[in-house]
Amino acid sequence: MTIHKQHSLSDPVTVLHGVGIRLQEKLERIGINIIEDLLFHLPYRYIDRTVLTPIGTLRFGYNAYIQGEIELTQVRYGKRRTLLCRISDSTGTIALRFFFFSKAQEKGLQRGLSIRCYGQVRRGSNSLEMIHPEYHVLRDVQDDGLEKKLTAVYPITEGLQQTRMRKLNEQALITLNNDKKNMAELLPEKLLAKKKLPTLIDALNYVHRPPPNADTQSLTEGTHPAQQRLAFEELLAQQLSLLELRNELRTEHSPAFNVSTKFVPEYLKSLPFTLTNAQVQAHKTIASDLNKTVAMLRLMQGDVGSGKTVVAALAALQAIEAGYQVAIMAPTELLASQHYNNFLSWLEPLGINVVFLTGKLKQSIRDSVEAQLKKQMPVIVIGTHVLFQDSTRFAKLGLIVIDEQHRFGVHQRLALLEKGKQHDKYPHQLIMTATPIPRTLTMTAYADLDHTVIDELPPNRKAINTSVISNNRREDIIERIKYITAKGRQVYWVCTLIEESETLQCETAIETADKLTERLTLIKVGLIHGRMKANEKESVMQDFKKNKIGLLVATTVIEVGVDVPNASLMIIDNAERFGLSQLHQLRGRIGRGEIKSDCVLMYQSPLGDLAKQRLEIMRTSSDGFLIAEKDLLLRGPGEVLGTRQAGMPEMRVANLIRDAHLLPEIQNTAKKLLINHPDKVKLLIYRWLGKSLSYSNV
Numbered sequence: 001m002t003i004h005k006q007h008s009l010s011d012p013v014t015v016l017h018g019v020g021i022r023l024q025e026k027l028e029r030i031g032i033n034i035i036e037d038l039l040f041h042l043p044y045r046y047i048d049r050t051v052l053t054p055i056g057t058l059r060f061g062y063n064a065y066i067q068g069e070i071e072l073t074q075v076r077y078g079k080r081r082t083l084l085c086r087i088s089d090s091t092g093t094i095a096l097r098f099f100f101f102s103k104a105q106e107k108g109l110q111r112g113l114s115i116r117c118y119g120q121v122r123r124g125s126n127s128l129e130m131i132h133p134e135y136h137v138l139r140d141v142q143d144d145g146l147e148k149k150l151t152a153v154y155p156i157t158e159g160l161q162q163t164r165m166r167k168l169n170e171q172a173l174i175t176l177n178n179d180k181k182n183m184a185e186l187l188p189e190k191l192l193a194k195k196k197l198p199t200l201i202d203a204l205n206y207v208h209r210p211p212p213n214a215d216t217q218s219l220t221e222g223t224h225p226a227q228q229r230l231a232f233e234e235l236l237a238q239q240l241s242l243l244e245l246r247n248e249l250r251t252e253h254s255p256a257f258n259v260s261t262k263f264v265p266e267y268l269k270s271l272p273f274t275l276t277n278a279q280v281q282a283h284k285t286i287a288s289d290l291n292k293t294v295a296m297l298r299l300m301q302g303d304v305g306s307g308k309t310v311v312a313a314l315a316a317l318q319a320i321e322a323g324y325q326v327a328i329m330a331p332t333e334l335l336a337s338q339h340y341n342n343f344l345s346w347l348e349p350l351g352i353n354v355v356f357l358t359g360k361l362k363q364s365i366r367d368s369v370e371a372q373l374k375k376q377m378p379v380i381v382i383g384t385h386v387l388f389q390d391s392t393r394f395a396k397l398g399l400i401v402i403d404e405q406h407r408f409g410v411h412q413r414l415a416l417l418e419k420g421k422q423h424d425k426y427p428h429q430l431i432m433t434a435t436p437i438p439r440t441l442t443m444t445a446y447a448d449l450d451h452t453v454i455d456e457l458p459p460n461r462k463a464i465n466t467s468v469i470s471n472n473r474r475e476d477i478i479e480r481i482k483y484i485t486a487k488g489r490q491v492y493w494v495c496t497l498i499e500e501s502e503t504l505q506c507e508t509a510i511e512t513a514d515k516l517t518e519r520l521t522l523i524k525v526g527l528i529h530g531r532m533k534a535n536e537k538e539s540v541m542q543d544f545k546k547n548k549i550g551l552l553v554a555t556t557v558i559e560v561g562v563d564v565p566n567a568s569l570m571i572i573d574n575a576e577r578f579g580l581s582q583l584h585q586l587r588g589r590i591g592r593g594e595i596k597s598d599c600v601l602m603y604q605s606p607l608g609d610l611a612k613q614r615l616e617i618m619r620t621s622s623d624g625f626l627i628a629e630k631d632l633l634l635r636g637p638g639e640v641l642g643t644r645q646a647g648m649p650e651m652r653v654a655n656l657i658r659d660a661h662l663l664p665e666i667q668n669t670a671k672k673l674l675i676n677h678p679d680k681v682k683l684l685i686y687r688w689l690g691k692s693l694s695y696s697n698v
Contacts, residue, residue, distance in 0.1 A: 008182060043219075299452070490552070584624055
């Protein structure tokens, strides 16, 4: 194809031949706006059109490129209208079958014409056949030579054909090879030589147009050196963007808080237990961070029940003693409310002001709380995302604690950081999560944070016994509930849905609560779900905590943070519908006291292979980090992190599971580039993240 005008890679796709408004809209849907975007929109498989296979040698189940003469084309009518086209060469015959076709297509397949097709060979009723093959009719056999390269198959959207995408990519490659200065090589030569990786331009040319002898298996799996070269650079750009953010914030000053000599010792003395070694170590590290004029940016991970909230309270006390305000942000009103009740009972006796702020409070109460935050006085405010809304202003914010970081975006926590900025000083930031994050994701999604892991549970915690049973044994479960509640202990029953849905065959929370109330007349059954008002949820949880409710039917609203030590049995209905990390979080609601606890994963038959794997992992392991690693393998990083909320850009080439082996080298390279080639850092970030990266200017 000839291009009438030489383009630049930064030109909009509309300058390319054949791109009008409608095609532009379709390309935008898959993230293609400029010519360069086409180059990073990689094929996911390849077709070999460099050789023709004789029809007589075709084998069932294989893909093949064939050429033959049309012997017959006819429309057949039966259960569905079908266009059938029989073609042959000197070695044999095959049928082409089309279920979706136009009149023009039917007319174009005339008897006597030569045709080339690519598709999978299947067994038909009378002969071999191809269903909906890619094909083109040969007008002049002499001029229509075979392809010199493998043919790429691209991810596309509705109304966008592969032939059109290939033509656009052909134009993009021509532009690339004419405009090499705008696709500068940004990786050091020594690194490319050490890792045996091609240059960026060679890699792009290769992945779009591989030679006939290319290793198509490694290309399909994404492990070919050309693809690994691109994945390396993309992950490097991701790493650099977070390190840049971290360095930017590290250059800003923060207030330094002296190590507490009053509130922390008093608080520790009041606790009915002693801290674990892991908690003590985490507290020391955080106290040291808070004693510096550089902003603390720390992620504190700890499995369910490891005591992160106590460590957060110690950090808050250090800030309060220094005369500063503390904001603690939780993702749900239920968890915020529990934190508020805990902090109130712990810290009010020490004379510390603890206030609560969520969107559902009466305006007069909100106004009163917001007025307190605008005064230069120490206060701990606990709330939801309302804390970073415009109406909330802080006079002297010294520490931000964010619980369950993956529920908030990077942008949201940075917005809160900006809000707390006073006289060019930023507040310190502590991020907590009970969702164990696999090391791979910690190295990428949280590269801007220091890490602390509380890897020790309190000594009185008993292991939870987990069993997997079929839905047909509901009666056994009901008998078990009677036995448990008769001993004065309590039970959770977790459901996936709030209301009836025709698409999912599972019991709903409301219906389940009604049925269990009918069956268990001597037991008080409670119900809690996300659509209830905050005060209703709080009332139910308080009744459950006080043992006024024996059986609590709930949705996953209880997944995070709810603490009732007397609850010793949890039934998770339709457990096959939950992810591993979520099941682990739910299971962590029991076993919080000294009573032996049991978790029953109840499933709906028949179980798929993936669901079987998930439930077996839950049955045999209680290690949150191992479960998180398995979850990452089974569901992928987007699901585990909740990519939409996590502020992580979607990867174009890299796959965090497949390419995890690259990360140690990427971390080293990122640090060296920041020191030795700072000019290349911004270029790399812009190439891969472009305008989607707005971390630094929240």
